[in-house]
Amino acid sequence: xxxxxxxxxxxxxxxxxxxxxxxxxxxxxxxxxxxxxxxxxxxxxxxxxxxxxxxxxxxxxxxxxxxxxxxxxxxxxxxxxxxxxxxxxxxxxxxxxxxxxxxxxxxxxxxxxxxxxxxxxxxxxxxxxxxxxxxxxxxxxxxxxxxxxxxxxxxxxxxxxxxxxxxxxxxxxxxxxxxxxxxxxxxxxxxxxxxxxxxxxxxxxxxxxxxxxxxxxxxxxxxxxxxxxxxxxxxxxxxxxxxxxxxxxxxxxxxxxxxxxxxxxxxxxxxxxxxxxxxxxxxxxxxxxxxxxxxxxxxxxxxxxxxxxxxxxxxxxxxxxxxxx
Amino acid sequence: xxxxxxxxxxxxxxxxxxxxxxxxxxxxxxxxxxxxxxxxxxxxxxxxxxxxxxxxxxxxxxxxxxxxxxxxxxxxxxxxxxxxxxxxxxxxxxxxxxxxxxxxxxxxxxxxxxxxxxxxxxxxxxxxxxxxxxxxxxxxxxxxxxxxxxxxxxxxxxxxxxxxxxxxxxxxxxxxxxxxxxxxxxxxxxxxxxxxxxxxxxxxxxxxxxxxxxxxxxxxxxxxxxxxxxxxxxxxxxxxxxxxxxxxxxxxxxxxxxxxxxxxxxxxxxxxxxxxxxxxxxxxxxxxxxxxxxxxxxxxxxxx
Numbered sequence: 001x002x003x004x005x006x007x008x009x010x011x012x013x014x015x016x017x018x019x020x021x022x023x024x025x026x027x028x029x030x031x032x033x034x035x036x037x038x039x040x041x042x043x044x045x046x047x048x049x050x051x052x053x054x055x056x057x058x059x060x061x062x063x064x065x066x067x068x069x070x071x072x073x074x075x076x077x078x079x080x081x082x083x084x085x086x087x088x089x090x091x092x093x094x095x096x097x098x099x100x101x102x103x104x105x106x107x108x109x110x111x112x113x114x115x116x117x118x119x120x121x122x123x124x125x126x127x128x129x130x131x132x133x134x135x136x137x138x139x140x141x142x143x144x145x146x147x148x149x150x151x152x153x154x155x156x157x158x159x160x161x162x163x164x165x166x167x168x169x170x171x172x173x174x175x176x177x178x179x180x181x182x183x184x185x186x187x188x189x190x191x192x193x194x195x196x197x198x199x200x201x202x203x204x205x206x207x208x209x210x211x212x213x214x215x216x217x218x219x220x221x222x223x224x225x226x227x228x229x230x231x232x233x234x235x236x237x238x239x240x241x242x243x244x245x246x247x248x249x250x251x252x253x254x255x256x257x258x259x260x261x262x263x264x265x266x267x268x269x270x271x272x273x274x275x276x277x278x279x280x281x282x283x284x285x286x287x288x289x290x291x292x293x294x295x296x297x298x299x300x301x302x303x304x305x306x307x308x309x310x311x312x313x314x315x316x317x318x319x320x321x322x323x324x325x
Numbered sequence: 326x327x328x329x330x331x332x333x334x335x336x337x338x339x340x341x342x343x344x345x346x347x348x349x350x351x352x353x354x355x356x357x358x359x360x361x362x363x364x365x366x367x368x369x370x371x372x373x374x375x376x377x378x379x380x381x382x383x384x385x386x387x388x389x390x391x392x393x394x395x396x397x398x399x400x401x402x403x404x405x406x407x408x409x410x411x412x413x414x415x416x417x418x419x420x421x422x423x424x425x426x427x428x429x430x431x432x433x434x435x436x437x438x439x440x441x442x443x444x445x446x447x448x449x450x451x452x453x454x455x456x457x458x459x460x461x462x463x464x465x466x467x468x469x470x471x472x473x474x475x476x477x478x479x480x481x482x483x484x485x486x487x488x489x490x491x492x493x494x495x496x497x498x499x500x501x502x503x504x505x506x507x508x509x510x511x512x513x514x515x516x517x518x519x520x521x522x523x524x525x526x527x528x529x530x531x532x533x534x535x536x537x538x539x540x541x542x543x544x545x546x547x548x549x550x551x552x553x554x555x556x557x558x559x560x561x562x563x564x565x566x567x568x569x570x571x572x573x574x575x576x577x578x579x580x581x582x583x584x585x586x587x588x589x590x591x592x593x594x595x596x597x598x599x600x601x602x603x604x605x606x607x608x609x610x611x612x613x614x615x616x617x618x619x620x621x622x623x624x625x626x627x628x629x
C-alpha cells in the first residue's frame with residue numbers, strides 16, 4: 001500500500017487516541033495532588049497542548065520575524081531599518097499602493113453589492129436561493145476562482161472570435177477587446193483581480209448584512225412610513241444607521257482579506273507581473289526566490305503593522321460582547 | 326404580501342379589486358426582480374462557463390466561446406477528465422489533498438475542544454488576558470511566521486521535515502487553533518451553567534462533564550468548525566507552497582492547479598476539468614451542509 005495512506009491513517013487514529021489519553025492521564029496526575037491544588041493545576045494541564053503549539057508556531061516565530069527584519073539576508077548582521085528603507089524605496093511602495101486599492105475597492109464593492117442584495121432579496125420569495133447562489137463562490141479556493149476567471153477574461157486579438165465572455169460582450173458593444181490579465185495601463189490587471197475577489201466575497205457580506213437587516217423591527221420602519229418618510233429616507237435615516245455596526249464588522253473582514261491577498265495574484269499574474277504585486281506576493285518572492293530573510297521579514301512586519309488596528313478593533317469588540325453577556 | 330406593499334397599494338387606490346392589485350404589485354416589484362436576476366446571472370455565468378469548457382476539446386476551447394455549445398451542442402466528451410485523472414496524475418494530487426486536509430481538520434478541532442472547555446468552565450488566574458491574546462492571534466498574518474518556522478522545520482529534532490505532510494499538518498493545526506478555540510469557547514460558554522453545576526454535585530469529574538455533556542451539546546458548533554477548517558485547508562495554496570514547496574510527491578491539488586494555470590505547455594488544455602475536480606469537494610460540502618457551512622465560514626472569515 002501507498003506509504004502516504006499509512007502515514008495519514010496512523011495520524012488520524014493515533015493522534016486522537018493520544019489526545020484523549022492525555023486528558024485522562026492528567027486526571028490521574030491531578031488525583032495525586034492535594035485538595036485545593038487539584039482545581040489550580042487542572043486548567044493549566046488542559047491548556048498545555050494548545051499553548052505549546054501556539055507559542056512554538058505563532059508567538060515565537062512572530063518575535064523572531066521582527067528580529068530578522070532588522071538583520072541582513074541570513075540574519076547574521078544587524079542592519080537597523082535598512083530593510084524597511086529598501087522596501088519603501090523600491091517595489092514595496094508599488095505593492096503598498098496596490099494593497100490600498102485592494103482594501104478600498106474590495107471593501108466598498110462587497111458592501112455596496114452585498115447591502116443592495118440584502119435589501120432587495122428581503123422583498124422576494126426566492127431570497128434564500130439568491131443568497132445561496134451569491135455565497136457559492138466562498139466555497140471555491142482562490143486557485144479555482146483564478147481558473148474560472150482566466151476563461152472569463154480570455155483575450156483574442158481584435159478581429160478574431162473572442163472566446164472569453166467579458167471580451168465577447170465588449171466586442172459586441174463595438175469596443176476593442178482588452179487583454180485584462182496582462183494589461184498594466186490604468187492598473188487594469190489589478191482591478192480585474194480585485195473584481196474576482198468581489199465575486200468571491202459578496203455572498204459573505206450579503207449573508208451577514210441580511211441577518212442584521214432582519215433583526216430591525218418592522219414596526220419601527222412602519223412608524224417612519226406612517227409619518228410620511230419615503231423608502232429612501234427610511235433606508236438612510238433608520239436602516240443604514242442601525243446596520244452600521246455590522247457594516248464595520250464586515251469591513252474589518254474585507255480589510256484583512258484585501259491586505260492578505262495572495263492566491264489570485266500568484267496564480268493569474270505570475271506572482272505580481274503587470275504591476276499587480278502585493279505585500280504578500282512580494283514577501284513570498286523575497287523569501288522563496290531570493291532567500292532574503294531580512295527583507296522578507298521586514299515585509300511581513302509591514303503586513304503585521306497594517307493588521308494591528310483590526311486586531312485592536314476585534315479585541316475591543318470582544319470585550320464589549322463579554323461585557324453585555 | 327408585506328406590510329409595506331399593502332400600505333402603499335391602499336394609499337393609491339382603496340377601491341381596486343384584489344386581482345388587479347396583484348398585477349400592480351408584480352409590476353411594482355419588476356425592477357427588484359430584474360436587478361436580482363441580472364446579478365445572479367453575472368454570479369453564475371463564470372462557473373457555468375468553466376463547467377461547459379471542461380467537456381470541450383482544446384481546439385474548440387481555443388476557437389469558439391463555450392456559449393456556442395448552448396445553441397449547437399457538439400463535441401462534448403469526458404476525455405479531459407479521463408486525461409486529467411490518468412496521465413496528468415491529478416488523481417494522486419486529489420488524494421494528497423485528502424491526506425493533508427483530514428488530519429489538519431481533526432487534530433486542531435480536538436485540541437480546541439478541550440482548550441475551549443477549560444476557558445469556558447474552569448477558573449484560573451489570567452483567563453481573560455490569555456483569551457484576549459488568543460483573539461489577537463486569530464488575525465495574525467501567517468507571513469510573519471513562515472521564515473522562522475521554515476528554519477525550525479529544516480532541523481526539526483534532527484531531521485528536515487520541509488516538504489512532508491507532517492510539516493503542513495503541524496502548521497495548519499497551529500494556524501487553525503486560535504479561531505477554533507475562540508468559536509468553541511463562545512459556544513460552550515453559552516451552555517446553561519445549571520447543567521454543569523448539577524453534574525458536579527452528582528460527583529462528575531470535569532473529564533466526565535466534558536465528554537458526556539459539553540462535547541455532545543456542542544455538536545452544532547463543532548460541525549461548523551469542522552466544515553470551516555476542512556474547506557480552509559482544502560482550498561489553501563499559501564501554506565502548501567511554503568511547507569510542501571517543490572516536493573511534487575506531496576503537493577495538493579491547489580498547487581498543481583496553480584502551476585497548470587501558469588503553464589501554456591503541458592496539460593494546459595485540461596485546466597477546466599482540473600479546476601472542476603478541485604472545486605467539487607468544497608461545492609458538495611456547501612450544497613449538502615449549507616447551514617453549518619454558512620455559519621462556519623461567516624464566523625471564521627477573519628482568520629489568517
